[in-house]
Amino acid sequence: MKFASQAAAAVVLLSAAAGALAQKGETVKIAWLDPLSGLMAAVGTNQLKTTQFLAEEFNRKNLSGVKFEVIGIDNKLSPQETTSALRSAQDQGARYVMQGNGSGPALAIIDAIEKNNARNPGKEMLFMNYAAVDPDLTNSKCSYWHFRVDADTSMKMEALTTFMKDQPEIKKVYLLGQNYAHGVQVAKYAKEGLKAKRPDIQIVGEDLHPLAQVRDFSPYIAKIKQSGADSVITGNWGSDLALLLKSANDAGLDVRFFTYYAYGTGAPTAMGSASDGKVYAVGYGHYNMGGDIQKSIDGFKKKMNDDMVQTSIHHVFSLLDHAFAQTRSTDPVKVAAALEGMKFKSFNGEVEMRKADHQLQQGLFITRWEKKSAKYPYDGENTGYTLAPVKYYEPYVASTPTSCQMKRP
Numbered sequence: 001m002k003f004a005s006q007a008a009a010a011v012v013l014l015s016a017a018a019g020a021l022a023q024k025g026e027t028v029k030i031a032w033l034d035p036l037s038g039l040m041a042a043v044g045t046n047q048l049k050t051t052q053f054l055a056e057e058f059n060r061k062n063l064s065g066v067k068f069e070v071i072g073i074d075n076k077l078s079p080q081e082t083t084s085a086l087r088s089a090q091d092q093g094a095r096y097v098m099q100g101n102g103s104g105p106a107l108a109i110i111d112a113i114e115k116n117n118a119r120n121p122g123k124e125m126l127f128m129n130y131a132a133v134d135p136d137l138t139n140s141k142c143s144y145w146h147f148r149v150d151a152d153t154s155m156k157m158e159a160l161t162t163f164m165k166d167q168p169e170i171k172k173v174y175l176l177g178q179n180y181a182h183g184v185q186v187a188k189y190a191k192e193g194l195k196a197k198r199p200d201i202q203i204v205g206e207d208l209h210p211l212a213q214v215r216d217f218s219p220y221i222a223k224i225k226q227s228g229a230d231s232v233i234t235g236n237w238g239s240d241l242a243l244l245l246k247s248a249n250d251a252g253l254d255v256r257f258f259t260y261y262a263y264g265t266g267a268p269t270a271m272g273s274a275s276d277g278k279v280y281a282v283g284y285g286h287y288n289m290g291g292d293i294q295k296s297i298d299g300f301k302k303k304m305n306d307d308m309v310q311t312s313i314h315h316v317f318s319l320l321d322h323a324f325a326q327t328r329s330t331d332p333v334k335v336a337a338a339l340e341g342m343k344f345k346s347f348n349g350e351v352e353m354r355k356a357d358h359q360l361q362q363g364l365f366i367t368r369w370e371k372k373s374a375k376y377p378y379d380g381e382n383t384g385y386t387l388a389p390v391k392y393y394e395p396y397v398a399s400t401p402t403s404c405q406m407k408r409p
Contacts, residue, residue: 024065028330030096031089033082033105036074039212040101042265043238047100047310048072053300058317064324068317077101077212079108086112090125095332098316100131100150103181110143117145126332128320130312134181135400138357142404147339147358149315151284153185153235155398156260159364160233160282161193163391164258172204174229176220178240179208186235186260204229212240217247224253231256242266249274256280262369263287263309263387268380271369276385279369284348285311286367286387287378293347297378307381315346315360319353349395357404364398366391
């Protein structure tokens, strides 16, 4: 009996060793599904380049010994196109999916993966969401197969309104956003946050506009000017933010903008010197982070002549790499279980993938657009300006509760 148990133990050890060896050098295909055409093409292109660049970095040095291969597919910012792109990715052998632009496409991925994983045991897929921030995705629409590494809309607004409450000169705020889930949620959480923390602040106007369709924002700028607002809160991104800021500067609008995405492609160029000291952004990182992530940011700039603005993508690779190493497997079923509750030290402090809803808990920064300096030397879109950190909030400050009722397999 003793011999039998020793033999069994040897088999287990050999299996574990074989698993580790089989994994080393294994190629993991990740499908990246986001816009590479239309008004948001510049944003998508930047994010795909960032994903490919970071995949190469992780391929040179990672814990698990795997090789990442990125399959980039244009989803045209459409939920329907996203579903087709997902099928194509699956046909090409991808079992991991990344997406970030638009909560509609994100929900389409969640729905398709839920169905696939229920019907095709052994061929499960996992969704790593790096930028789709509608809180519903980790609340009423949460899924075991979905993990979000960006901070959601409510978390960012929690940090932003905590910062704004301490700015006595803010008295009148205008809310402007894109007419889809994210834009609606930005306005909702802005009103709730300001009412709780600074009830004296007036909301003097509120507007929603079509997503990725407006080319001339001057009518909106005229309304903001007429309202007497001293500040604007906007969750706009991509061309919708760049064109808004350009229009504000062209009209000589003297207000402060509190944004989610002033670091995004096109926005720095639109801001230029005219927005000096007037634009703020909330996010999990910034241009001048220092440490190892700064080497990646600077290396990307040197190689691509472009700014690495979506460092949440680094969290995707870090989380997967940690899970592959921990489980000695690249099987999405084992990896999903390992990701739940995972904690590690990242570029913005300790992060934790909250088990209850798969929302990454992390520290957030408030940054301000200003001239680059010896202290903050990064040059955003070669403008001579940078987003400099003015405040850091620990994860507990921006953490928001969840209503997720997770159905685990």
